[in-house]
Amino acid sequence: MKTRTKIVIGMIIAGIVGIAVATPIVLLTSPILAQGNQAADIHERGRALMSNGAYFRAELETEGPSTTSIQDAAYSVGGQNGWHSHPGLVAVTVLSGSIRWYDENCKPTVYNAGDSWVEGSKVHAFRNIGTGTVHLMAVFITAQGQALRTDEPAPECAAGLGL
Numbered sequence: 001m002k003t004r005t006k007i008v009i010g011m012i013i014a015g016i017v018g019i020a021v022a023t024p025i026v027l028l029t030s031p032i033l034a035q036g037n038q039a040a041d042i043h044e045r046g047r048a049l050m051s052n053g054a055y056f057r058a059e060l061e062t063e064g065p066s067t068t069s070i071q072d073a074a075y076s077v078g079g080q081n082g083w084h085s086h087p088g089l090v091a092v093t094v095l096s097g098s099i100r101w102y103d104e105n106c107k108p109t110v111y112n113a114g115d116s117w118v119e120g121s122k123v124h125a126f127r128n129i130g131t132g133t134v135h136l137m138a139v140f141i142t143a144q145g146q147a148l149r150t151d152e153p154a155p156e157c158a159a160g161l162g163l
Helices: 003-021
Strands: 026-029 032-038 043-049 055-061 066-080 088-096 098-102 108-112 116-119 125-128 134-143
Touching: 088 108, 098 134
Parallel strands: none
Antiparallel strands: 026 066, 032 066, 043 055, 066 125, 066 134, 088 116, 088 134, 098 108, 098 125
């Protein structure tokens, strides 16, 4: 068999396997509003004294060059983002609407307008559960040169979820 034929057959097989294991992103609009690179590691800490006398502390640490991206995402009714992970961290805030977010064990959490959470490298997915568009903002800090997300196969527990 010629090398060119082997490559074409390999590409076809890879495409079929990709279709079989990938989960779809449905009804999404998601422009990147800003993106910038940092060559050095990040080692930053912040803290504040709260009004109740307790301390609040936040830390961010990276090893290697990173990219910070700000994304505006809108999912129409019935929209979902498919099973995926991230090569770093993502802080997400729901601006309007409601989603049902699933962790790698298919445990659901509902997030509504005004709610925020942080995602990382564990597999997860969510869907719009409202009657209108859900609008999200996300700030990604990811390994430089990597995509913002890595498509992942659905975990076994997701078979009945329709994701």
